[in-house]
Amino acid sequence: MPQRIGMLGGTFDPVHLGHLRSAVELRECLSLDRVHMVPASMPPLRDKPTVPPEERLALLRLGIGRTPGLMADARELERHGPSYSADTLASLREEYGAQARLVMALGHDAFLRLAEWRTPDRLFELAHLVVIDRPDHEAPLPDTLAELIARREVDSCEALFQHPSGSLLRLALPTRMAISATEVRRRLAAGSSIRYLLPEAVEARIHERALYRQH
Template identity: 75%
Template sequence: MLGGTFDPVHLGHLRSAVELREALDLDRVHMIPASTPPLRGEPHVAPAERLALLRLGIGDTPGLTADPRELCRDGPSYSADTLASLRGELGERARLVMALGHDAFRRLADWHEPERLFALAHVVVIDRPGFEAPLPAALKALLAGREVGSPEALMARPAGSLLRLALPSRMVISATEVRRRLAEGRSVRYLLPEAVEARILAHGFYSGS
């Protein structure tokens, strides 16, 4: 599971999903747009359009799927509820992973039912190179005894562990910067998949963001 607002989806999101699948030898990566993210502001584009852009971005990429389950659910997009839904479909023995970036990881103790996340899945943090700030005390307590040092150790059981993972490409692309460039009428070429860029420009998304 790789969640986010995908507002809009960009090449950093998609390349991370591909490299995450390779690094952990995953069957597939569910890219799940949030409808109402509890700890972030309201997305700039409607959920159905963000999902359509995500599907365009993924195209025929093997092992990646645009999963609309959070858009079909009322209320805040709690990751614990999403993982429970995936766990119900995949069964108790399946190895389930929730991947997130370093900024989201540092706030993990503030998420809804953070202990439940580990009961349902492993957590994989996509490390940010050169970022070494100490973790908040509540996060340290949540992670106590959970961290493992390799994908093999992570996959030894269905859930409950934490792995920090450095991906090869480390593409640093900001959706905020993409929106700013679109609002200013500047080029976003090579930041977005061509099909995503074409749809955004055709419909004028983010032009007033």
């Protein structure tokens, strides 16, 4: 059987339990062999993260710990320039081979801007896309996005994995934790509690290094 490999990118600024629980449930729901969690160094369509990429990677590694099937992947930090997902998928495709079932997961808010990404068609040439529905996010699709995904959408994992790439599946994860990194940063800047929003090891390093504090 071809390997099933997931990629979950993001700024992870900082990583929180919503990110990690989504990765675990994504792996379970799609029977993935592993999920690469890939921090972006320079996200093209988002504000610059508030702490350096190496620090966000360290927090991600602490958050993952020994969780089976999850790995912190530094490949976007090792490239120069903006962090384009197509380049990351091309690297994963080269690593796992032409027959691997490669999946890029993204949240619904990022999905709504997919047509604005660089070479969005190339994403489907390299991988399947899985859109993780958010509990608080419903909006009509822009025309350019509807055109991009036309005839690509499938309604089951079995249909998704018929081929190595090219399809789109919308997936409602069981837990759907509505934790926001923006809110975590706001609470840290205000000196408010972040207990139970992040893994304890991540919280400890953030406090130890005084990250996300107002200066």
